[in-house]
C-alpha cells in the first residue's frame with residue numbers, strides 16, 4: 001500500500017473573516033511516530049489539526065500529501081474534542097465508515113464487534129451511542145476512527161474531559177495503533193500524556209509554530225522561555 | 238337542547254354499529270389523505286435534506302418561500318388547483334376535477350411546505366451535529382442526505398404526522414376541487430359541512446367523533462415521538 005505521507009504544510013494559514021487563526025505553518029510530518037501538538041487555549045491547535053486533516057482549506061499556502069488529496073480521504077481520520085455520536089447503536093456507529101467504503105454488511109458487523117471489544121465496549125454494542133458516558137463515547141469515537149485502519153489519525157484533545165482510567169485506556173489503544181503503523185497527530189493539555197506519547201512536539205503560541213522537533217529535546221531543553229514556562233504549567237503570554 | 242342530545246345518542250350509535258355511510262366516508266378520507274401524505278413526503282423530505290446539505294444561490298430564498306407557503310390559505314390553494322384542473326386550465330385534459338385525485342393534489346400542495354419546513358428545521362439541527370464527522374469521513378452528498386434522513390427519521394415522522402393532521406382536517410380546498418359528491422369525493426370534513434347545513438346533527442357529530450379521534454391519535458404519536466427523541470432511544 002502506498003503511503004500518503006509525508007505531509008507537508010508550506011506557509012499554510014487559516015483565517016476566519018480575515019482574522020488569522022493559525023499560521024503560517026511550515027512543517028513536514030514523516031512516515032512514523034506520534035506528534036503531539038501543545039499550546040495554551042486559543043493558540044490554534046484545533047485550527048491546525050482541522051486544516052491538516054482537510055476539514056478547512058488553507059486561506060494561504062498549502063497542505064500537501066505524498067499522493068493527490070482525494071486519495072488520502074479514506075486513509076486519514078479525525079477524533080474530535082467532543083465526540084460526535086451518530087443517533088444509532090454503538091455497533092452501527094462503528095460499522096458506518098466501513099459501510100461507506102463499501103464493506104458488506106455482515107463483515108462490517110463483525111469488524112464493528114471486534115473493535116468494540118478492543119476498546120471495552122463489547123457489552124454496549126446494542127445501546128444507543130448518544131446515551132453512553134463521555135468516556136465511553138470517546139472510546140467509541142476512537143474505535144470508529146481506527147476501524148478503516150487509517151495511515152494518519154488526528155486527535156483533538158481526546159482525553160480532555162476524561163478521568164485517569166479512561167485516559168489510560170485511550171492511551172493504550174493509541175500506543176497499539178502507533179505500533180501497528182498508524183501515524184498519530186494529537187493535541188493535548190496534559191503534559192504527562194505528552195511526555196508519555198510524544199516522539200515529536202509541535203508547540204503553538206498565538207497561532208505561530210514556536211517549536212517543532214523531537215520530544216526528548218523539547219522537554220529536556222525547552223527551546224524558549226515560553227516553552228519552559230508552558231511545560232512548568234505557568235501562564236504563557 | 239333535546240335535539241342535540243338525541244343527535245349525540247344517534248351519533249354514538251352510528252359509530253358503534255359501524256354505519257356503512259360513516260365507514261365509507263371515513264375510509265375515503267383516510268385513502269385520500271394517506272395518498273397525499275405519501276406523495277407530499279416523497280417531495281418534501283428529500284427537498285428538506287437537499288436544502289440542508291446543499292449550498293446554492295437561492296437556498297435562503299427557497300427556505301423563506303417554503304415558510305411563506307405554509308401560511309397560504311387552503312381556500313386559495315383550492316381555487317388555484319381548481320383553475321389549473323378545470324376544463325380550460327393547463328391540466329384540464331386530465332379530467333381530474335371532482336375526483337379524489339383532485340383532492341389529493343390540493344392536499345399535497347397544502348402540506349408539502351409544512352412538512353418540508355418542519356423537516357428542514359430538525360435536519361438542520363442534526364446536520365450541525367454531524368457536519369464535521371461526515372465531512373471528515375469524506376461522504377458524498379448522497380451519503381450525507383441518506384444519513385440525515387435515516388438518523389432523523391423520528392423527527393421526519395413527526396413532520397409527516399403534522400402534515401397528516403393538517404390534511405385530514407382541511408375542508409375549504411377539497412370542497413372546491415372535490416365537489417363533495419356522494420360516493421365519489423365526499424370525505425369527513427365536507428360531509429360534516431353538508432350534514433350540519435341540513436340540520437342532521439347525528440351523522441355530522443359521528444363524523445366529528447372520528448375526526449377528533451384521529452387528531453388525538455396523531456397528537457399522541459407526535460408527543461411520544463418527540464419525547465423519545467430527546468431521550469435518544471427508539
Ligand SMILES: Nc1ncnc2c1ncn2[C@@H]1O[C@H](COP(=O)(O)OP(=O)(O)OP(=O)(O)O)[C@@H](O)[C@H]1O
Pocket residue numbers: 016020021039040041042043044045046047048
Ligand atoms: N470558527 C471560528 N470562528 C472564529 N474564530 C475562531 C474559529 N475557530 C477558532 N477561532 C479562533 O481561533 C483561535 C484559535 O482557536 P483554536 O480553537 O484553534 O485554539 P486551540 O488551541 O484549539 O484552543 P483550545 O485549547 O481552547 O482548544 C482562537 O482565538 C479562536 O477564538
Ligand SMILES: [Mg+2]
Pocket residue numbers: 045046047081156
Ligand atoms: Mg481546541
